[in-house]
Amino acid sequence: MTSPEILSSASARERLLGAAAVLFYSDGITATGIDAIVKRAGVAKKSLYNNFESKTALVAAYLAARHAEWLALYETRLARAFTPIDQVLAVFLAYQDHAEWAYERGFRGCGLLNAAAELPVGHDGRDVVRRHKQQVEALLAAPLIELTDDEACAARLAQQLAFLLEGAIVRAGLEGNSRCVREAHDMASALVGAL
Numbered sequence: 548m549t550s551p552e553i554l555s556s557a558s559a560r561e562r563l564l565g566a567a568a569v570l571f572y573s574d575g576i577t578a579t580g581i582d583a584i585v586k587r588a589g590v591a592k593k594s595l596y597n598n599f600e601s602k603t604a605l606v607a608a609y610l611a612a613r614h615a616e617w618l619a620l621y622e623t624r625l626a627r628a629f630t631p632i633d634q635v636l637a638v639f640l641a642y643q644d645h646a647e648w649a650y651e652r653g654f655r656g657c658g659l660l661n662a663a664a665e666l667p668v669g670h671d672g673r674d675v676v677r678r679h680k681q682q683v684e685a686l687l688a689a690p691l692i693e694l695t696d697d698e699a700c701a702a703r704l705a706q707q708l709a710f711l712l713e714g715a716i717v718r719a720g721l722e723g724n725s726r727c728v729r730e731a732h733d734m735a736s737a738l739v740g741a742l
Contacts, residue, residue: 560598562588567609573652576606576665603671606662610675613658617679620644621686631690632739635708638686639732642716646725656720660713684709694742708735 557565566587570579581602585592599605624637624644646654655661663676688705695701715731 559588559590559594562590563595563598563605564608564612567605568612569651571606571609571662572650572655572658576662606666606672607675610659610662610672613662614675614679617641617645617659631693632736634690635687635739636732636736638683638708639712639728639735642712643725643728643732646716646719646728653723654720654725655723657713657716660717661720680709680713683712691739691742694739704738708738711735 563584566584567579570583570587581592581595584605585595588594595605599608621637621641624640625634628634628637642657645657648654659676659679663673666672684705687708688701691701691704692698695704711731711734712728715727719725719727
């Protein structure tokens with residue numbers, strides 16, 4: 548969670564995005580109104596519309612920020628991954644790190660999937676989430692190609708690992724902790740280690 552000192556020095560845009568991120572994740576996109584966001588951000592309602600043309604634009608910025616947040620966690624884990632197996636497991640560890648984040652009202656699962664569940668079919672936000680999940684699968688596939696020397700096999704295994712990870716993160720959100728993600732990491736380690 549962002550400290551009050553950081554919020555006071557942040558731009559109105561950053562404050563609005565930070566407030567929206569907390570409220571969208573905790574309460575949901577649909578349940579969170581503009582008034583709650585501007586109140587939490589400590590800015591005038593006009594500031595919202597000076598920085599975002601609509602709530603839809605704010606949702607898009609939130610989804611992009613969630614994606615960037617996860618990528619930063621992944622890059623940190625990847626920097627310590629020296630083998631292809633470690634590179635695969637870095638994806639799981641980044642999700643575990645996200646699950647262990649200090650959320651204001653506890654861990655509720657993947658914020659991107661939660662958002663996608665609320666957005667109607669055809670909404671641009673669902674495409675953002677889809678691209679994120681496709682990128683995660685590609686990040687799994689790249690080191691698997693190196694391990695298997697077979698692109699088709701690596702793609703199938705990456706999809707299976709992505710499904711394992713998605714199931715674990717959904718279940719972890721239900722339970723409110725990272726245990727299921729840690730267990731999925733261990734399953735993935737055994738599967739990939741057997742290659």
